[in-house]
Every structure is written in structure tokens, then in C-alpha cells.
Amino acid sequence: MAQQEQSQKPQPQKQQGDKQKPQKQQQPIAELRRVRIEKMERLRDEGVPVWPERFERTHTLEKAADLAEGTEGVRIGGRVIAKRDMGKLIFAKLRDFKGGLQISLRKDGLDPELFKRFKKRIDIGDHVGCAGRIYRTEKGELTLEVESFEFMGKALRPLPEKWAGVKDVETRLRQRYLDLIVNEEARDRFRLRTSVVRTMRRYLDDHDFEEVETPILATKASGAMARPFTSHHNALDIEVTLRIAPETYLKRLVVGGYDKVYEFARCFRNEGMDPSHLQDFTMLEYYCAWWNYEDNMRFTEELVKHTIKEATGGFTVERKDEDGNVTRTLDFGGESWPRVTMRELIQRDCGIDITAQEDAASLRAAMIEQDIRVDKMDVLGRGALVDQLYKKVSRPKLIDPVFLIQHPTDLSPLARRNDDDPSVVDRFQLVVNGWEVVNAYSELVDPLDQRARLEEQAGLRAAGDDEAMDLDEDYLLAMEHGMPPISGWGMGIDRFVALITGQDSLRETVLFPLMRPE
């Protein structure tokens, strides 16, 4: 019997499909969708607004979960994420962004029509607004006894599996909303990102920094060594590039008199895609006049510790493997993070003293002698070779926070030379878990040295290092109007969030990472 009744409903649809060819291939999902549209149409027939514009709530679910038993007149709204129908008693679970609450409907506890409507027309995924009183079930769960409810919108497609969630990486990235609906871990991660940004912004504001915005669309890519995205500006008929860093604009502002300035800067680098590089990412940069890199290191330690404490509640971060086993614990709580020069570090890890290797050729020879080979070895200048060498032999070993200081000058064209040793610059990086989290230095404020250094970069560029920096006359012009001593600072926010949320891929810290179209 039931069987026959069953087959009558879907049947017409199928016959139609057979007769009318143009009807698109019948995806099975269409059946689930059709059922839900039908429910919506029934609701409309019953005079229920199917996309109502408003429901007055007295509490969010997070707040409602703190209410005392017996509280009357509570009005809450949310998405139905579970429904357990026991005949004359229905339990369901509602969720909104920050909380969740169980509701219950008793057949003799509300209008029979409403009870039937909930039973028959409400699907998992739909939104409802409920009014009632708070009580505790026999099993002890705080619950809203629904006295009336309003249908607040239909989900035409089913939600992913309630227990396993969405696992497929591609689906999670392409349809992040599903990841957010179903995976609590994803919600927590993105809320933590927001909290990190908010905490850092407040900390900087509280220390008298000014937040500014500088151009994303520019005529010259500067401030970092990277390939830019280019576009065409129609009105001016010129080539433009998306910024690769906000650095030179923020420093122009210091020329203009800002002495503490920062920007959360979306930057774009047209380079290889891998788990630790996004093409579209967020960098926080700040510049502080009258500071040197030592002052900046102290401030960095305070800022980073404060942020981690606020965001996670502690100073340690656990890194886990695929099975959830803790592989390492990063400790940010150390009294004063250790400082090590690039020279000391490389010497310790492979025996090469970079100070003794004064040019690219001799350094290359020393590396080959140790059987250390890196990409494009024969075209890179000395600075870039040092950098590659460091990344190969040393960086992976740096786990707990450490300040790596005094990088080669020719790797840092915008940084100030060290007074005692002009072959290195007054620069530091905060390295954690083998990742560069912060890059900062005492800024080069001498316009003549700056010109010479940028000309040297142009030479490297001509020799085949396509990451070498471009010469930026407009920035040199600004510099020639006079700069105070400055220390500047940059942090990859995506990377920092990945670090403290235990993610290996930066795409898990970005809501909608770019994907190739399907």
C-alpha cells in the first residue's frame, strides 16, 4: 500500500522527463529539491509567508543558553540542524552563529496546526523563529518549550551529513558556507582569525598608531621581492599593478609626518600556489619613527604574546598530524625570545661562514663543496644565495619563537646597514615552526644609499633574478624630503592564523580562497 502511494508521486516527474527531452538530465538531487519546494508551496497554500522579513528575537541562542529555567516569553531564531520526532513530542536543535539551543514541541502544548506544520513542513536546514519558555528536560538539557513558531525560510537542498560533516577539501573550499554550517572547527577557526585581527588593531591603536589605507592599484610594484599581477587602466591608458606590499606608501606617510602608522593590507603576488603561499593575502605592516629594530623586537614580542593570549587563552599552540596526534607544542611564553644572527645560524647548521664568502662565486663554491644545491644557483646573487642556504639548512629547525637578525645587505634593499658591519642590515625576522611570521628592520632612510641599493637590484634583475626589486623614483623623491629614523614591521596574517590554529595550509585561514573554476 504504502509502496503504491509512494510510487505515484515521483512517477509523473519521470514520465515527463522521458517525453520532454529538453528537460535537463535528472540529477538525483533534483528529487530532494523538488520535495522541499513542494513543502514550501504547501506552506504558501496554507497562507504562511515563505520568506518572511522579520522575527523579533529576545535572545541570541548563546544568550538564551544562559537563561534560568522557567523564563517565559523567550523568542529565539535559528537554523534547524537536527530534528527528532517522537510522534506527540518533537525535539529539534537550533543553531545561530555563536550558539545553539534545543527546542521541543508538544502536541498538546501549541496550536495543532502549528504542531503539524513543524512536523510535516520543516526540514533540517530551514530557519524558524520560536517563542516559548525555558525548561530543563528529564535528561537535563536546557530547552525551549515552543508555544508558537514562525517559519522563517526554506533550505531547498539538504545539509551535509550531521556527524561526519563535509570532509572533501574541494567542497569545503568552494562552498565554504557548508563547511561553516556543519564543521564547528571551521567556525572556530574563522572566529579566531577575526579575534586576532581585532586584538592586534586594538593593541596598535592603544599604542598611538594611526590606521591608514594606501593604494592597492599602483603603477609600480615595490616594497618586496615578488612578481605582481598587472592590469590595464582604461581611463589613463596605462599598465597598473596590484600592490605586493604597502611598504613604500607607508614610509611616504612617515615623510609626511606620521610617526606611528599601520595598515591591514591585502597584497597580491603572482607566484606559485602551494600550502604556504596565497596569491591574495593579508599583511599587517606598521612603521614607527624614532624606533630602531631593537625597540621593534621588544614591541613585537609584547604584541605577539598579547595577541596569542587574547585569541587562544594561553601561550602554547599544539600542532597536530592528520590523525590528530600532537606532533609538537610551540611555546610563545618564553621570557625573552632568543636572538641569533643569520651568520651564526648558518655556520652552526652547515659550517659555512657567510662572512668569509664575500661574493656569489665563492659562496656558491662553498655550498657545492658541502653538496648543498638550490634552485637557480648559478644566476642568484650572494644575498639570494644566503637566503636559499638559510631556508635549506636552518629554517626548518627553528621551532619555538626565535628572532633571526642581521640579514645580508643585498637581500634587504630597503633596510638600514649595520653600523659595525655594512654587509648586513639591522633586520629581524620572527621565525616559528619553520615559518617566517614577522619581517622587520630599521628602515633605510638615506636616499642616496637607497638609490645605489635599488640600482644594484636592477642589475640583479638584468642578470636573471626576476624577484629582484624594481627602482621606484617616486619613492626616492619622497625620501629626499627627509626621514627620521624608522623601524618598520610586517606580518602575514594568514600565516600567523594558520600557525596558531594548527593549520598547514593557508587556504584554511581564508574564507574563500581562489580556486580554478569547475
Next chain:
RNA sequence: GGGUCCAUAGCUCAGUCGGUAGAGCAGCAGAUUCUUAAUCUGCGGGUCGUAGGUUCAAGUCCUACUGGACCCA
């Protein structure tokens, strides 16, 4: 650029030696007034990523392509 792996129902996954497709959840019908991944009975749902090839026979083997994951340089 070179290599390895993955793609099966809306979701999570099985699928043996090549013999024509399975489960759980979700859905539908029914039962059920305290559930918590509710339970119980019954039912529907598939161009096995796409296109070729091998074979009597392909989800399974081969090739290419598409999308994804990872490793190396």
C-alpha cells in the same frame, strides 16, 4: 617543470580476482510524549569525474583529459 595519489547516491564511505552497485546519515510513508548521531518497520534515490581503448564482460585494467591533494626541483 617532474612524480605520486584521489574522484562511486545530497553527505560520509564500502565495493574482493574484471562478472553489470552497497551501507550509514539525509529524504519519503508509517509507529512512537524526554530525544541527544533517538529508535523501530517499509520505500525511493546511481551516466561510478569526462572521453576513448582492451575484453564475451570494466566502478575495477590501459590511455588522454578535467578538477583536487601531496612530494620533488
